Amino acid sequence: MDALDLARWQFGITTVYHFLFVPITIGMSFLVAIMQTAWVRTGNERWLRLTKFYGKLFLINFAMGVVTGIVQEFQFGMNWSSYSRFVGDIFGAPLAIEGLVAFFLESTFLGLWIFGWDRLPKRVHLATIWLAAIGTLLSAYFILAANSWMQHPVGYEYNADAGRAELNDFLAVLTNKVALVTVPHTIFAAFLTAGAFVAGIAMWRLIRRPDEDREAFRSALRLGAATVLVAGIGTAVSGDFQAKIMTDVQPMKMAAAEALYDDQQPASFSIFTIGSLSGNEEVFSIRIPKLLSFLAEGDPNAEVRGINDIQSEYEQTYGPGDYKPNIPVAYWTFRLMIGVGGLAVLVALWMLWATRKGRSPTSRWLLAAAVLLPFLPLLGNSFGWIFTEMGRQPWIVFGLMRTSSGVSPGTTAAEVITSMSVFTLLYGGLAVIEVGLLLKYIRAGLPEVEPTEPGDSDRPMAFAY
Amino acid sequence: MELTTVWFILIAVLWVGYFVLEGFDFGVGILLPVLGRNERERRVLINTIGPVWDGNEVWLIVAGGATFAAFPEWYATLFSGFYLPLLLILVALILRGVAFEFRGKRDDPQWRAWWDKAIFWGSLVPAVLWGVAFGNIVRGVPIDSDLEFSGNVFDLLNPYALLGGLTTLTLFVTHGAVFLALKTTGDVRRRANRLASRIGLVAAVAAVGFLGWTLASYVDGADATILAIAAAVALVGGLVANRFGREGWAFLGSAIAIGLAVITLFAGLFPDVMPSSTNPAYSLTVHNASSTHYTLEIMTWVAAFCTPVVLGYQAWSYWVFRRRIGVDSIPEEPAASSASHG
Numbered sequence: 001m002d003a004l005d006l007a008r009w010q011f012g013i014t015t016v017y018h019f020l021f022v023p024i025t026i027g028m029s030f031l032v033a034i035m036q037t038a039w040v041r042t043g044n045e046r047w048l049r050l051t052k053f054y055g056k057l058f059l060i061n062f063a064m065g066v067v068t069g070i071v072q073e074f075q076f077g078m079n080w081s082s083y084s085r086f087v088g089d090i091f092g093a094p095l096a097i098e099g100l101v102a103f104f105l106e107s108t109f110l111g112l113w114i115f116g117w118d119r120l121p122k123r124v125h126l127a128t129i130w131l132a133a134i135g136t137l138l139s140a141y142f143i144l145a146a147n148s149w150m151q152h153p154v155g156y157e158y159n160a161d162a163g164r165a166e167l168n169d170f171l172a173v174l175t176n177k178v179a180l181v182t183v184p185h186t187i188f189a190a191f192l193t194a195g196a197f198v199a200g201i202a203m204w205r206l207i208r209r210p211d212e213d214r215e216a217f218r219s220a221l222r223l224g225a226a227t228v229l230v231a232g233i234g235t236a237v238s239g240d241f242q243a244k245i246m247t248d249v250q251p252m253k254m255a256a257a258e259a260l261y262d263d264q265q266p267a268s269f270s271i272f273t274i275g276s277l278s279g280n281e282e283v284f285s286i287r288i289p290k291l292l293s294f295l296a297e298g299d300p301n302a303e304v305r306g307i308n309d310i311q312s313e314y315e316q317t318y319g320p321g322d323y324k325p326n327i328p329v330a331y332w333t334f335r336l337m338i339g340v341g342g343l344a345v346l347v348a349l350w351m352l353w354a355t356r357k358g359r360s361p362t363s364r365w366l367l368a369a370a371v372l373l374p375f376l377p378l379l380g381n382s383f384g385w386i387f388t389e390m391g392r393q394p395w396i397v398f399g400l401m402r403t404s405s406g407v408s409p410g411t412t413a414a415e416v417i418t419s420m421s422v423f424t425l426l427y428g429g430l431a432v433i434e435v436g437l438l439l440k441y442i443r444a445g446l447p448e449v450e451p452t453e454p455g456d457s458d459r460p461m462a463f464a465y
Numbered sequence: 466m467e468l469t470t471v472w473f474i475l476i477a478v479l480w481v482g483y484f485v486l487e488g489f490d491f492g493v494g495i496l497l498p499v500l501g502r503n504e505r506e507r508r509v510l511i512n513t514i515g516p517v518w519d520g521n522e523v524w525l526i527v528a529g530g531a532t533f534a535a536f537p538e539w540y541a542t543l544f545s546g547f548y549l550p551l552l553l554i555l556v557a558l559i560l561r562g563v564a565f566e567f568r569g570k571r572d573d574p575q576w577r578a579w580w581d582k583a584i585f586w587g588s589l590v591p592a593v594l595w596g597v598a599f600g601n602i603v604r605g606v607p608i609d610s611d612l613e614f615s616g617n618v619f620d621l622l623n624p625y626a627l628l629g630g631l632t633t634l635t636l637f638v639t640h641g642a643v644f645l646a647l648k649t650t651g652d653v654r655r656r657a658n659r660l661a662s663r664i665g666l667v668a669a670v671a672a673v674g675f676l677g678w679t680l681a682s683y684v685d686g687a688d689a690t691i692l693a694i695a696a697a698v699a700l701v702g703g704l705v706a707n708r709f710g711r712e713g714w715a716f717l718g719s720a721i722a723i724g725l726a727v728i729t730l731f732a733g734l735f736p737d738v739m740p741s742s743t744n745p746a747y748s749l750t751v752h753n754a755s756s757t758h759y760t761l762e763i764m765t766w767v768a769a770f771c772t773p774v775v776l777g778y779q780a781w782s783y784w785v786f787r788r789r790i791g792v793d794s795i796p797e798e799p800a801a802s803s804a805s806h807g
Contacts, residue, residue: 059566060566060567060570062566063562063563063565063566063567064563066519066522066562067558067559067562067563068559069526070522070525070526070555070558070559071555071559073526073529073530073533074529074544074551074555076533076540076544077529077533077540077541077543077544077545078544078545078548078551078552079545081541081542081544081545081613082541084533084537084540084541084544085537085538085541085612087537088533088534088536088537088538088540088541088756089537089756089757089760090760091533092530092531092532092533092534092535092537092540092756092760093534093760093763093764093767095530095533095534096527096530096531096533096534096535096764096767097530097764097767097771098530099523099526099527099529099530099531100527100530100531100767100768100771100772100775101767101771103523103526103527104520104523104527104775104778104779105775105778107519107520107522107523108520108523108775108778108779108782109778110519111515111516111517111519111520111782112516112782112785114515114516115515115516115786116516116785119785119786120785164537166757166759166760167756167757167759167760167763168759170759170760170763408541408545408548409611409613410545410546410613410614410615411545411548415548415549418549418552419548419552422552422556426556426559426560430559430563433563433567437567437570437571440570440571441570465508465511465512465515465565465566465568465569
């Protein structure tokens with residue numbers, strides 16, 4: 001492997017890993033804020049104890065998201081310096097704004113939330129978790145605006161003298177139609193992830209420790225499962241809008257997602273396709289008639305363009321070259337993303353059904369589902385990102401810059417092997433530690449709470465590292 | 466004033482903010498094995514920075530992002546050129562960040578000892594390497610006609626830059642000791658105060674040597690000289706205040722000293738942002754490294770609106786946690802078994 005392949009692998013590994021924590025952070029910050037709000041409004045201690053229980057799990061996860069996020073920002077310059085020079089005029093702004101507007105808000109107010117239990121009045125303390133949660137949303141918006149620009153560059157002009165893309169309409173970048181559908185899709189998926197996390201843990205506790213805090217975990221389960229349900233519908237609907245826009249701006253990605261080699265009218269949706277080794281025709285497939293036309297264009301009889309046709313069009317536009325992404329990767333990640341997301345919704349429905357009207361489930365199958373549930377959206381998120389990024393290839397900025405042109409020219413393969421190995425080993429080790437800690441605190445159950453009133457400065461701190 | 470100059474100043478301000486704020490929490494991390502003689506004392510030290518270290522680190526993220534947005538060429542050359550040192554810094558910051566969050570989560574001395582090592586090394590490595598990096602930026606590194614770094618990692622290990630690393634290390638440790646004297650009570654406070662005086666002298670010698678070498682060899686102009694002298698005066702003033710137990714003034718002194726030292730380097734650089742040691746014609750400057758006027762204009766508006774708000778709530782957070790803490794503030798039971806705490 002050369003420095004380019006290694007840099008791509010490193011970016012893939014570190015980004016997928018980072019994005020295990022991000023959606024949990026986004027969704028959990030809101031769910032914990034909702035739990036704390038329920039406590040402040042009802043005075044019911046059950047919600048306070050749930051806030052502290054899930055809050056602790058949230059913080060263990062948040063720490064990982066923060067430290068792996070620094071790598072992401074540095075990596076553009078370290079491994080993709082030519083890309084950074086080419087797009088910095090446009091891409092740098094949302095990144096800088098994300099830091100200034102979102103990261104300061106998240107980090108400062110989470111610090112206040114963690115350490116402020118006995119320092120701040122109840123309602124002010126509640127406000128700190130809501131502000132941190134809003135920070136996570138702002139962060140998602142700006143970074144997705146940056147990513148959407150790579151999928152569908154807008155608001156720029158190519159400056160041949162400077163050899164770079166230059167911003168001429170920042171509002172267009174912020175209202176990029178790809179960003180406007182990607183943001184809701186990602187946020188819904190984050191809520192789905194957090195809902196599954198909350199519900200899976202609560203279900204596990206209800207079955208394995210039925211005598212401990214049953215009422216509290218029933219509340220948590222129903223909050224988590226309902227979140228999965230609503231967010232699942234939101235993810236599907238926003239994903240449907242996204243597919244139509246993708247068909248419009250990146251037809252090759254849609255064709256690859258479907259392994260649709262030639263134009264088809266009306267186009268059927270493939271459930272299972274095997275392509276030839278040369279990658280330009282299909283050998284065998286199982287299909288649902290007209291569904292793809294509907295997904296892509298909103299019309300069951302519309303024409304959907306195929307890979308080979310788009311390839312020849314791109315050769316006309318961009319010159320000779322291979323404009324096909326890795327089709328099996330695009331095809332399978334797209335299906336698996338939808339499949340595991342849908343499965344998470346079904347599991348959540350099952351959990352709601354099994355706990356209706358005060359029922360206490362004991363099923364071993366449900367226990368297995370509870371363990372499985374938190375992992376499903378994590379997989380779905382990963383497949384989604386692998387699909388959208390691999391499906392953009394060979395472009396790093398669609399239609400403007402190829403991935404092979406974006407890599408740092410002076411960075412050697414040895415350097416990238418070093419950093420990739422270091423990150424992979426470090427991340428692997430931290431994953432083991434993180435999961436170990438989560439399990440420890442899940443097993444420990446709901447903490448007892450003492451009354452905390454602000455202003456009593458002689459008592460020990462209510463929270464301490 | 467040209468917008469490129471405005472952004473050069475803003476990036477200098479972000480680095481000042483980063484070094485002044487994270488400087489003391491690096492110092493606290495490095496002093497953990499020195500001043501924390503037992504578990505409760507170590508917890509006192511860590512809890513002085515507990516609520517604020519993450520917010521402090523965001524100054525680095527924003528400095529990086531702002532450099533990307535305002536001077537993409539600078540960001541690209543610097544980050545790809547200083548590849549291995551930045552990798553080390555990233556590993557250090559990762560270990561340090563999770564260490565704060567994870568160390569109290571198991572009631573096991575070996576577990577905590579391990580994370581204490583992570584906090585120590587995770588603070589020490591960046592404290593040294595940021596000084597080495599800035600020394601090299603000021604000194605100039607091999608940059609070719611494509612504005613790409615053309616040297617290797619050994620070019621970065623020169624005596625001047627290493628002295629820069631020693632300077633930031635000792636300054637941050639001094640700053641951390643002064644901060645601890647300001648934020649703790651009892652025995653920890655006394656020992657932090659005494660240590661600040663001793664390490665402060667080393668820092669003063671290192672800083673005077675480094676800034677003197679900077680002025681003699683790499684930077685000219687009366688401004689930089691005046692700034693460097695003011696930095697030294699602030700540091701000495703801080704140490705005198707520390708000697709008399711005036712901890713607030715001492716902290717102000719070390720903070721101003723760090724800030725002025727950073728400003729000295731930036732003032733000396735301008736209008737270069739990364740001089741080339743290969744050929745001055747290949748140097749990155751505020752002009753050839755910058756974004757377009759339009760991008761800088763937008764970023765200026767965003768910064769003008771957001772920065773005061775950020776400074777406001779960060780200051781409020783320091784106000785909320787203004788109280789000194791001592792071993793009495795730490796709950797009796799170990800953090801891990803008291804799952805109720807947070």
